[in-house]
Amino acid sequence: MSYEKVLQAKNVVIGTKQTVKALNQGTVREVVVAKDADYKVIAKVVNTAEEALVPVLYVDSMKKLGKACGIDVGAATIAIIN
Numbered sequence: 001m002s003y004e005k006v007l008q009a010k011n012v013v014i015g016t017k018q019t020v021k022a023l024n025q026g027t028v029r030e031v032v033v034a035k036d037a038d039y040k041v042i043a044k045v046v047n048t049a050e051e052a053l054v055p056v057l058y059v060d061s062m063k064k065l066g067k068a069c070g071i072d073v074g075a076a077t078i079a080i081i082n
Contacts, residue, residue: 002032002057006068011081014069016045019079023048028079030055034062037076045077 006012013022022028023045031049033042035058049056059065062074069075 002059003064003068005030005057005080006032006065006078009080012069013079013081014066014071014075016041016077019045019077020048022079022081023052023054026052027081028052028054029082030057030080032057032059032065032078032080034058034065034074034076035060037062037074041076 013019019031023031031045031054033046033056046056062076065078066073066075069078
């Protein structure tokens with residue numbers, strides 16, 4: 001499951017703004033998106049990742065994604081950095 005990838009990743013960027021910024025810099029290996037996040041929030045991340053030809057993985061829960069990143073709140077998107 002993708003949560004395991006997040007737990008094993010050494011360098012991650014948490015949040016939509018930071019993910020888009022990292023995508024524009026070309027340092028992202030994979031993007032992880034929570035399915036329960038509002039589409040308006042994640043649309044720019046998904047579109048930017050597709051344009052940059054970066055794989056987008058989907059997980060079920062913002063809360064679980066945030067927990068996998070070690071934060072106490074939900075995360076709509078994260079980027080695994082090279």
